[in-house]
Amino acid sequence: MGNIPQHVAIIMDGNGRWATKRGLKRSIGHKKGADNLEKLCDHIFNLGIKYLSVYAFSTENFKRDTEEVNYLMNLFVNMFTKKKKIFVKNKIKVVFSASYDNLRDDVIESMKDLSESTKDFQDHIFNICLNYGSRLEIVDMTKKIAQLCLDGKLELSSINEELITHNLYQDLPDVDFVIRTSGEERISNFMLWQSSYAEYYFPETLFPDFNNEEFDKALIVYQKRKRRFGGYDEDSTSKN
Numbered sequence: 001m002g003n004i005p006q007h008v009a010i011i012m013d014g015n016g017r018w019a020t021k022r023g024l025k026r027s028i029g030h031k032k033g034a035d036n037l038e039k040l041c042d043h044i045f046n047l048g049i050k051y052l053s054v055y056a057f058s059t060e061n062f063k064r065d066t067e068e069v070n071y072l073m074n075l076f077v078n079m080f081t082k083k084k085k086i087f088v089k090n091k092i093k094v095v096f097s098a099s100y101d102n103l104r105d106d107v108i109e110s111m112k113d114l115s116e117s118t119k120d121f122q123d124h125i126f127n128i129c130l131n132y133g134s135r136l137e138i139v140d141m142t143k144k145i146a147q148l149c150l151d152g153k154l155e156l157s158s159i160n161e162e163l164i165t166h167n168l169y170q171d172l173p174d175v176d177f178v179i180r181t182s183g184e185e186r187i188s189n190f191m192l193w194q195s196s197y198a199e200y201y202f203p204e205t206l207f208p209d210f211n212n213e214e215f216d217k218a219l220i221v222y223q224k225r226k227r228r229f230g231g232y233d234e235d236s237t238s239k240n
């Protein structure tokens with residue numbers, strides 16, 4: 001089956017355009033996107049990928065109309081509450097990379113309930129980035145570490161890359177493969193620290209249409225890439 005990445009991250013973009021193209025409200029696109037994610041998530045874990053991160057709502061998405069933001073928040077509460085049984089049945093541990101600032105209480109409650117109900121599973125880790133911004137995450141991590149230093153619990157000399165990773169919202173392995181749907185070729189404040197050495201792929205497909213077959217095509221692209229991490233090709237024979 002080829003080399004399977006350990007950690008895949010998806011920037012689920014293009015829901016709005018999917019709906020607008022069909023003369024529908026943007027909210028219908030978000031609903032289609034959520035339905036698609038459900039199927040995709042099963043497929044990805046069945047392939048043996050252990051960690052899946054998805055960008056569901058950025059800190060910057062609060063710039064959108066109240067109607068759209070409210071629709072999305074209701075969709076999240078609905079999904080986390082109604083699909084809890086399925087996550088438990090499939091033994092998927094759900095974690096959130098999130099700032100709780102500005103989030104509604106019912107959204108926070110549904111997030112906490114879902115992560116609490118799935119916290120003992122270990123095989124599949126589903127990281128949902130919601131009210132997430134990589135820069136804010138780095139600011140929050142910096143405050144956490146600074147406080148530990150101020151409280152005398154940490155020496156300045158102990159700060160290293162590993163410690164920073166441990167103090168992000170979630171302590172996860174580096175991202176191997178980032179997929180952004182809809183043809184936009186930018187990162188939009190997503191997992192900057194974690195994706196330093198990731199491979200990137202930007203399919204034109206809008207997220208509601210990014211089905212299991214599209215994911216398999218993406219995986220083939222990943223498998224053809226040569227990762228060097230600043231060194232040589234793994235299969236390189238001429239290192240002199």
Ligand code: IPE
Pocket residue numbers: 012013014015016017018056057058061072182
């Ligand atoms: C991604 O789709 C979902 C969120 C940002 C919440 P968009 O809503 O950004 O869709 P486009 O980019 O407008 O098509």
Ligand code: IPE
Pocket residue numbers: 011012013055056057058061184186188
């Ligand atoms: C990034 O998409 C955020 C999510 C997919 C949740 P956006 O649609 O918000 O990004 P920009 O504004 O095009 O950069």
Ligand code: MG
Pocket residue numbers: 013014
């Ligand atoms: Mg977008």
